[in-house]
Amino acid sequence: MKGLLLLFLPILLFSCIEASLSNETIKPETNPYDSIFVARPEFVADQFDFPVGKPNAKGYYNAQGFKENNHLGDDWNGTGGGNTDLGDPIYSIANGYVAQAANEGGGWGNVIRIIHKMPDGSYMESLYAHCDSMLIEKGRLIKRGEQIATIGNADGAYYAHLHLEIRTTVDMPLGGGYSTNTTGFVDPTWFIKNH
Numbered sequence: 242m243k244g245l246l247l248l249f250l251p252i253l254l255f256s257c258i259e260a261s262l263s264n265e266t267i268k269p270e271t272n273p274y275d276s277i278f279v280a281r282p283e284f285v286a287d288q289f290d291f292p293v294g295k296p297n298a299k300g301y302y303n304a305q306g307f308k309e310n311n312h313l314g315d316d317w318n319g320t321g322g323g324n325t326d327l328g329d330p331i332y333s334i335a336n337g338y339v340a341q342a343a344n345e346g347g348g349w350g351n352v353i354r355i356i357h358k359m360p361d362g363s364y365m366e367s368l369y370a371h372c373d374s375m376l377i378e379k380g381r382l383i384k385r386g387e388q389i390a391t392i393g394n395a396d397g398a399y400y401a402h403l404h405l406e407i408r409t410t411v412d413m414p415l416g417g418g419y420s421t422n423t424t425g426f427v428d429p430t431w432f433i434k435n436h
């Protein structure tokens with residue numbers, strides 16, 4: 242009996258944690274993107290890959306991970322260093338809908354935001370910043386691994402790199418890329434490896 246309890250307790254705890262996490266995301270029936278994905282279910286995000294050196298980030302490294310210096314995402318750089326990765330392709334990490342492809346100025350530069358409907362009906366958002374060129378437009382449906390942009394430096398603000406965020410709440414304000422409050426964000430590397 243004790244053995245059984247030890248076996249099921251972690252499952253029970255995990256279920257509770259998962260239930261509380263999903264409460265933070267927008268309910269499918271109230272999500273403005275639901276009609277898009279109901280009409281085109283082949284664009285539901287069934288699997289996630291890394292956004293550079295697809296599918297496993299070969300030739301790239303994460304120079305600043307999630308929560309490092311209060312960072313809200315990952316900073317992907319080419320292993321060659323400096324600006325050797327300037328102009329390299331950036332791929333959509335999963336199937337989804339392009340909610341934004343626009344220049345935000347300041348430290349952001351060109352920003353692409355993609356909405357992902359998960360198989361369980363919840364929604365996620367991936368955000369790609371400092372892009373050199375953007376190859377897609379707002380309002381498009383996209384497949385995992387499709388090239389969406391090239392790696393840039395936000396008009397010379399940094400050495401070229403890709404700032405990638407994965408958000409559990411869609412359509413939040415852009416924010417500042419750094420915060421001690423990580424509500425609505427997940428560790429991109431952890432999330433991609435687990436999906």
Ligand SMILES: [Zn+2]
Binds near residue numbers: 305312314316403404
């Ligand atoms: Zn960054």
